[in-house]
Amino acid sequence: MRIQVKYILPILIPLLVLILPASAFPFETLTVMQQRAIALFLLAALCWVLEPIPIYATSVVVIVLELLFLSDKGLIWFRSNAGTAEFGDLLQYNAVMATFASPIIMLFLGGFFLAMAATKYRLDINLARVLLKPFGNRPQMVMAGLMMITAVFSMFMSNTATTAMMLAILTPILAVFKPNDPGKIAFALSIPVAANIGGIGTPIGTPPNAIALKYLTGDNLITFGEWMAFGVPFVIVMLLLAWVLLCFLFPSDENQISLCIKGRFLKTPKAITVYVTFAATVLLWLMGSSHGMNSYTVALIPVAVFSMTGIINKEDLKKVSWDVLWLVSGGFALGLALDKTGLAALLVNSIPFENYAPEIVLLGAAALCLLMANFMSHTATANLLMPMMAALGMSMVSLSPLGGETTLILLVTFAASLGMSLPISTPPNALAHATGHVNSNQMAKVGVILGVVGVALSFVMVWILRMVEFL
Template structure:
């Protein structure tokens, strides 16, 4: 029989005790005024999810399933009848919206990515790509990690960071196979990919959705060109990646002086291997050129699934290799983000601060921190959609914000902050994919993500003050 440690029991008590305390409090006693009963319950579920994901007394995918179950019972229009509030301001969630988290487009994107990774490994495409792309970076672990980060960041500037992570994690297999088990350097190699993917997109207007959302509000005299954005974003990305590269070496040092990669080999020439090569290339190309052909990354992700199953490259046994626990994990993150938006709790949290009473620099920092905190627990796109309009309204109404770059400065800071939220496996798809390798723990991601996030915010603030 498996024994439950005292530490696990304490973590469970903390994780469930605090949300129960919040739930037991009357709404009027909470620091956020005017919460409905549904929002009150969701706040307790949100706190529970955050604690369970960080403390990890139970598997993170189990936490995600628990979130969905609690939402269905306590918040949905098909939950327990006697628990449904009847006030005119109460907004019950549709049970289908909650269950749709399991069939979200992002889930399909992950399945397409897993299909590519499984097929690439089966026909040694991952080994051959590693041989071609990483050979210039030598055999020292820190330079191999630098190579992974640079390649990932550059791809993320122009295509989906999720798609980029799928491709780069395929290169990681042969590298990890060359590292002794138990060497903490493996964690650095795994974590460097989602960090570079999350960070790289900041450099261009099309690299990540928060950038595009901010640009919608930067029109006329405030308009920023593609090159103008890169002049701000690219230096930040370079500095941030350099810091992350150094930090990962310090947090997860390796005992190896060099990694002897098997960089010899040839591309297989069977018809199945050729199908894999062509499908892999077409998928990546379509991901990179979605603005030309009109299919977004989610639609394109179905192509490898169809190609590999129809040709027999992926059969029943290969389908079982898909990381279903990660899909459950991601579904929980999608469900909590959807609920925060549809119940109005996210907006209530964002508006709970009276920005008019704050000094210009405190306003910018407060908006940025709120954005960063929320982006760690819900989609950075959803966070930007919520906070960018608020930031734009605040910037337009406060002339004193001219000293912080006005509308342009405020929105750029908020957009950058949204992309720095990466402390949990559910924070971003690249984090979830990296976690799916089984080579890192949630606490490794949290420790690294907090440090990189805080340092990134400080760099953004310093740059904003210097430029303005």
């Protein structure tokens, strides 16, 4: 029965929305285009939650349906009355298609090329080997080192790939512990926790960050370096809190453990090219626009260098996480539909948010995002909420003293990455749960505490950014 429901609801409910008369909706005026956008939004939400098809496929479907039924180059029968007050304005087809090649998609693509090259030439393993040496042999300190390295890698690599690599490094350590040693649980949880937290540190660390950048434009524009200026300190504090929590909840019975990671830095011309390009790209990102380039332009440098030198070949291109890029682009397309049809503003204006204290609105938005992110993809959560949060931030005057749209988007973005209470919350959680060393209750206990504390800390972070006049 459940299988049938997950296929029927995403079709039935949007169709019902399409055939209802405009008077059935609680809005004074609703155009045909806005009604279609509502149906598209519900289709995307139900497919992303119930997953009758892969979530990246939902994004592709969203883009195609927008082109067919909402664009100026769609089916002629669905745009015959375009331009009238009752119908609304059509979307530009090239704007919809451009979501596949958004500058933010290029930023992510550059990050993927860096990550693939680093893995292919063992830069990641060798950095882990070097960075772990200063942490000694005490279990707590070794775990701190593993968490730090995982977080740093997650800022520039896929959280999933980072977790898989670090869990492989962790396997010989877990074999040292006795069967009932709680320290085994702490180590198994430390990797996904650090991966989820670490992704917050850079715009390319996790898709919700990239989605947020889409709406932080104009006066609200935040550069790569500026994001790291507040993202990295947030990650450091959260990592410290997570480490203390894991040590407290699951203290190890071992006094010493030994960790041996074998490897050496390659010195071939291609390996050196990877090292130099990686360092140069990150440095250019950190310099902001002082060199005249934005982060999107810089992101294409490793793409060109690695393609030209054969460091990334056509076989490697097949390993690019195209599903993530499609998922993010589908979110951009959905946001475009909600914005250009005026639906996002209509939904926001239909609720008297101005009657509520701005602090309550901010807390409610962050809490809603955190709750959703625990039960569905972080990217899908951001895709659904961000367009409406952007509209709310622009329309709610009482939010202006607190940073307006930028504050709201940052809080929601951070909350999306902090949803890590269940094995299904994130791929890193699923990988850790699959090791068999941690159960759902233990993961939920840590995830809930860190999620709530993280949202509270994000409010503190925003307050500090307001104090230094960053927002």
